[in-house]
Amino acid sequence: xxxxxxxSGFFWILIFALMAFATFVFAAPMWRVHVLIDNAKNLELKRxxxxxxxxxxxxxKNEDTDVAAxxxxxxxxxxxxxRVREWPLDIGTIVRxxxxxxxxxxxxxxxxxxxxxxxxxxx
Numbered sequence: 001x002x003x004x005x006x007x008s009g010f011f012w013i014l015i016f017a018l019m020a021f022a023t024f025v026f027a028a029p030m031w032r033v034h035v036l037i038d039n040a041k042n043l044e045l046k047r048x049x050x051x052x053x054x055x056x057x058x059x060x061k062n063e064d065t066d067v068a069a070x071x072x073x074x075x076x077x078x079x080x081x082x083r084v085r086e087w088p089l090d091i092g093t094i095v096r097x098x099x100x101x102x103x104x105x106x107x108x109x110x111x112x113x114x115x116x117x118x119x120x121x122x123x
């Protein structure tokens with residue numbers, strides 16, 4: 001629709017405004033979810049680090065094997081929580097989404113190339 005036709009300045013302003021609004025509508029919920037995940041992660045890490053400090057002091061005083069096993073499990077849980085992503089979307093998901101959006105364009109271009117090839121072959 002846009003190729004080969006004249007367009008007024010208002011049309012381009014409208015297109016860019018719509019693209020900006022669509023970006024905002026997509027990004028605003030993602031930002032809210034990011035903040036919620038980040039706050040929950042930080043709160044849990046703070047609680048977990050307090051518990052690790054308590055178990056560490058208990059281990060230093062008693063050197064109990066049960067406390068050592070619990071401390072090891074807490075440290076593994078802390079490492080796992082630190083690796084949790086704060087964003088609901090990762091790069092792989094975004095790339096797959098863009099590829100899904102490109103499927104119709106690819107099939108349209110492939111169909112056009114096949115049509116051209118058949119026109120050249122049949123004369």
